[in-house]
Amino acid sequence: MVNATYVGSNDDFAPKLMAGGGVYDLITPSIDTTKLMIDLDFVEPLDTAKIVNWAKIYPKFLALDGIQKDGAYYGMPYVWGAIAFMYRDDAFATPPSSIADLWNPDLAGKVSLWDDKSSIYVAARLNGDMDIYNLSDEQIAAAQAKLVEQKPLIRKYWATAGELVDLYKAGEVVISNTWAGYQSALLAAEGIKVTEFIPTEGAEGWMDSWMVVKGTPNAECAYKFLNMQLSELGQCGVANINGYSVTNPEAAKNCMSPDEFTALHQDDPAYLDSLMAWQPLGERFEAYTNAWNAVKAQ
Amino acid sequence: MSLIRRNLSGVLVLGIPILWIGLFMLLPYGIIVTYSFWVKKYPTFAPAFQLGNYLTLFSDPQYLRVMGRTLKISVLVSLASAALAYPFAYWLVFRCRSAKLRTWLYMAVIAPLWVSYLLRAYVWKTILGTEGVLNSFLQWAGVISEPSSIFLYNQFAMVLTLTYIFIPFMVMPIYTALEKIPVNLTEAAADLGMNPWRAFWTVTLPLSTPGLAAGFTLTFCLSFGDFIAPFLVGGPDGNLMANVIATQFGAALNWPLGSALAIVMLVVVLTIVSLSDRMERKGMTGGV
Numbered sequence: 001m002v003n004a005t006y007v008g009s010n011d012d013f014a015p016k017l018m019a020g021g022g023v024y025d026l027i028t029p030s031i032d033t034t035k036l037m038i039d040l041d042f043v044e045p046l047d048t049a050k051i052v053n054w055a056k057i058y059p060k061f062l063a064l065d066g067i068q069k070d071g072a073y074y075g076m077p078y079v080w081g082a083i084a085f086m087y088r089d090d091a092f093a094t095p096p097s098s099i100a101d102l103w104n105p106d107l108a109g110k111v112s113l114w115d116d117k118s119s120i121y122v123a124a125r126l127n128g129d130m131d132i133y134n135l136s137d138e139q140i141a142a143a144q145a146k147l148v149e150q151k152p153l154i155r156k157y158w159a160t161a162g163e164l165v166d167l168y169k170a171g172e173v174v175i176s177n178t179w180a181g182y183q184s185a186l187l188a189a190e191g192i193k194v195t196e197f198i199p200t201e202g203a204e205g206w207m208d209s210w211m212v213v214k215g216t217p218n219a220e221c222a223y224k225f226l227n228m229q230l231s232e233l234g235q236c237g238v239a240n241i242n243g244y245s246v247t248n249p250e251a252a253k254n255c256m257s258p259d260e261f262t263a264l265h266q267d268d269p270a271y272l273d274s275l276m277a278w279q280p281l282g283e284r285f286e287a288y289t290n291a292w293n294a295v296k297a298q
Numbered sequence: 299m300s301l302i303r304r305n306l307s308g309v310l311v312l313g314i315p316i317l318w319i320g321l322f323m324l325l326p327y328g329i330i331v332t333y334s335f336w337v338k339k340y341p342t343f344a345p346a347f348q349l350g351n352y353l354t355l356f357s358d359p360q361y362l363r364v365m366g367r368t369l370k371i372s373v374l375v376s377l378a379s380a381a382l383a384y385p386f387a388y389w390l391v392f393r394c395r396s397a398k399l400r401t402w403l404y405m406a407v408i409a410p411l412w413v414s415y416l417l418r419a420y421v422w423k424t425i426l427g428t429e430g431v432l433n434s435f436l437q438w439a440g441v442i443s444e445p446s447s448i449f450l451y452n453q454f455a456m457v458l459t460l461t462y463i464f465i466p467f468m469v470m471p472i473y474t475a476l477e478k479i480p481v482n483l484t485e486a487a488a489d490l491g492m493n494p495w496r497a498f499w500t501v502t503l504p505l506s507t508p509g510l511a512a513g514f515t516l517t518f519c520l521s522f523g524d525f526i527a528p529f530l531v532g533g534p535d536g537n538l539m540a541n542v543i544a545t546q547f548g549a550a551l552n553w554p555l556g557s558a559l560a561i562v563m564l565v566v567v568l569t570i571v572s573l574s575d576r577m578e579r580k581g582m583t584g585g586v
Binding site: 009011012014015018036039040109117151154155156157159170171172282283285286289290293294296297298 | 338340341342358360361363364423427428429430445447450451529533534535537541542545547548549550551552
């Protein structure tokens with residue numbers, strides 16, 4: 001039996017694990033946070049020989065630095081997707097296509113943005129600073145100023161996936177960023193028509209990996225779970241429920257309909273290259289979070 | 299034998315509370331004070347003895363701004379609670395003739411405390427929202443033609459929600475203070491030719507100051523440390539001190555700065571409590 005705890009953002013993993021061990025056996029942080037988990041010594045190196053489908057994972061994921069250290073793998077790539085943008089169909093005559101649409105004064109009080117450091121990435125791109133994971137202090141300050149400028153238009157910064165769904169449902173907001181595939185599906189189920197889009201300034205990409213928490217007494221059970229997650233059952237399970245793309249294309253091909261396979265870009269690994277995959281910020285993490293906190297304090 | 303027993307019971311009666319306070323209050327305070335001198339260092343933080351965190355709090359405007367906002371919201375909640383609770387408690391004690399009705403109305407104020415705080419705050423979202431109960435009502439009544447977004451996700455909604463949630467803590471001490479005032483005092487004032495307003499201002503109000511001060515302290519401190527209302531009904535300008543502290547301990551992984559913030563907050567609260575304590579004492583000795 002699996003007991004799950006949910007996080008509102010990747011920045012919640014470290015505090016949860018720092019509160020003391022023994023609670024979690026497995027975690028699924030994104031590729032911007034996996035390195036921090038390794039550096040904090042919270043996770044164990046994986047015995048990839050025990051993971052049957054390991055070799056079937058997209059090679060470009062296995063090549064990522066964030067899940068490795070000293071030649072060992074610490075993360076098993078599991079799902080991926082885009083931080084896309086989303087709007088309510090009935091609120092727009094001309095569909096929005098740019099991040100600038102979230103700064104449109106006509107939408108005052110109808111805009112929402114993820115309460116996360118990634119808002120700095122969004123504002124930086126609007127400023128034309130495309131190297132979003134290596135911003136200088138000046139560029140971060142400019143992004144901060146841009147977000148402060150946007151504040152009067154913001155109805156609410158969304159903190160959890162469910163909160164954003166509620167904001168659309170209650171008619172509070174009409175445009176926001178989103179975890180592509182997930183919230184739009186929840187809204188569609190509620191009969192609210194929304195459309196996701198990748199803005200002209202590009203979108204961030206994310207990839208979540210399973211990591212085994214150091215010192216877990218349930219290692220054997222954990223590997224069984226990892227194998228299930230990478231199998232057709234696990235991969236299509238997450239694709240169908242969360243609307244995310246998966247990392248084992250062979251499993252995806254077997255268990256998805258051809259339409260779903262294409263819709264989730266499983267046939268098109270180049271799509272991933274078009275996304276700006278999250279990177280660990282390391283020492284610069286503080287500068288980003290501090291700027292975002294300053295925006296919220298304003 | 300009896301001496302030993304007395305000592306033993308003394309140890310039990312005093313020792314356990316002292317141990318409790320030491321273990322669960324003083325020790326944690328000590329730990330927080332210690333952390334507040336440490337430094338942030340990737341991936342977490344490192345022991346040090348320096349005042350950099352406190353300096354940051356007073357040099358980076360974001361912290362003073364949030365501190366000012368938190369003070370403002372807390373004072374507004376206390377004022378609004380007092381303005382609503384005082385006339386209500388006064389009416390209950392001096393004007394309500396039926397003892398049964400008085401008990402029922404008093405219970406009606408206290409009863410919401412049995413309902414989860416989170417639930418009560420959440421309900422305000424459904425009342426104040428753009429498609430909420432209040433907007434539907436105002437549209438039905440013809441007051442507005444379009445739903446308005448001015449009720450929710452701003453500081454007004456926070457003050458309203460916090461006032462609603464904490465008002466029992468204002469009613470209870472004021473009620474108790476008013477109840478203790480002998481009726482013959484106001485009667486004596488009337489006999490001496492005071493009109494009811496003057497009797498209220500010079501007799502009743504001063505005698506109820508301790509209750510008012512206690513209510514003010516309670517509602518102020520509870521609002522000052524709140525972080526749920528900003529999250530549920532606050533807007534983009536709703537961040538309070540407790541939210542910033544939560545962020546520092548959480549997302550920012552900066553426990554030293556979070557600890558320094560907590561210490562500053564503690565100092566503010568202790569100042570308020572000692573001020574109100576002084577006021578309560580003055581009310582008690584100066585009045586009778």
